[in-house]
Amino acid sequence: MKGVRNVGFRRVKRGENPGYPRFKGKGRYDSFTFPQAGTTGVKLQEGGKRVLLYGLGSVKVKLHRPLEGKLKTATVKREGEHWYIVFTCEVEPRPLPPNDGVVGIDLGTNPHFLVTSEGERVEAPRYFQKAQAKLAAAQRSLARKKRGSRRREKARRRLARLYRKIANQRRDFHHKLARRLVNRYGTIVHEDLNILGLARSRTAKGVLDAGLAQFLQTLAYKAEEAGRRVVGVDPRHTSQDCPVCGHREKRPLWMRVSTCPQCGTFLHRDVAAALNILARARTEPSGMGTAWAVP
Structure with a gap:
């Protein structure tokens, strides 16, 4: 009732119609x-086979791995038909051995997700694009079902499973790639x-499919945990720009390899970009927060 009273008074103060209390459906909240x-x-x-939740009782649980450190919070959440409990623990940092290796990475969407300054290329998995036909069929099936029917709920769950699989595939790809970079x-x-801004451009579909923001976030926290350094330029x-002589020349996006007209350097477009990214970490002003330092 507290929430309803606050909402009503807030509307009255603004001169609006306070309206009626909002119905709280069973699907309104997915976690606590x-x-x-x-x-x-x-x-x-x-021994970790069950978990006692205050107010709910003892529930079976399958731990992904044993808990470490001091337990701080626990969140019970629902994803589709599945329920999870997420434990947050306070642990001591475990940095990796010192490493003087440095690398620049150029992120993209097609055909490469990532290209390093050493020439390594990681293909973009494009999980959403590969599943588009199945998603379209599932969405059409859902649209044909009568609202409130059991068949519609079954179709909704089928569609949710497809989206959940795509999200899990993308997250798994990001974690493994970020771990590989941090270890190396x-x-x-x-x-x-x-x-x-990219998500509002004509490349929005590829950017969202690649999950660039999620990957950079994953890379940052894994690097911090391992005592590594991540720099944005x-x-x-x-x-x-040519990474050898600095000559600047506009090239169309379809031109993947080119020769510098000034120094004759022949490089792949993305490799050249990764080399420039690496070089900028050494040359940008310290006020930009990208001053060069090897841990």
């Missing part, structure tokens, strides 16, 4: 959190991309 799980509310039982290099330099003209 125990903020002090380490002291009250949550307790593992039977001490400093990783990337473009400080305006992801929100200005992305302007990285694919137009």
Whole structure:
């Protein structure tokens, strides 16, 4: 009732019609959190085979891995037909051995997700694009079903499973690639991309399918945990400048390889961009937050 009263008074103060209390459907919330799980509310039982939730009782659980450190919070969440419990623990940092390796990475959407300054190319998985035909069929099936019917709910769950699979595939790809980079290099330099702006451009579909923002976030936290350094630099003209002599030449996007007219250097467009990204971490002003330092 507290929430309803506050909403009503807020509308009255603005001179609006307070209206009626909003109906809280069963699907309105997909998670709830125990903020002090380490002291009250949550307790593992039977060696991690069950978990005791205050107010709900003892529930079977399959732990992904044993808990480490001090338990802080626990969040029970629903994804489609599946329920999960997410534990947040406070652990001591475990940095990897020092590494002087440095690399620049150029992020893209098609055909390469990532190209390094060493010439390594990682193909873009394009999970959403590959599943488009199945998604379209599932969406058409859902649209034909009568609202409120059991068949519509079954079709909705089928569509949700497809989207969930795509999200899991993309997340798994990001985690494995970020871990590989963190294990191999001490400093990783990337473009400080305006992801929100790219998501509004004609390349929006590929950008969202690649999940560039999610990958950079995953890379950053894995690097921090391992004692590595991630640097973002200005992305302007990285694919137009020659990494050897600095000559700038505008090239169409379809031109993937080119020869510099000034020094004769022959390079792939994305490799040249990765080399420029790496070089900018050494030359950009310290005020931009990208001063060069090897851990």
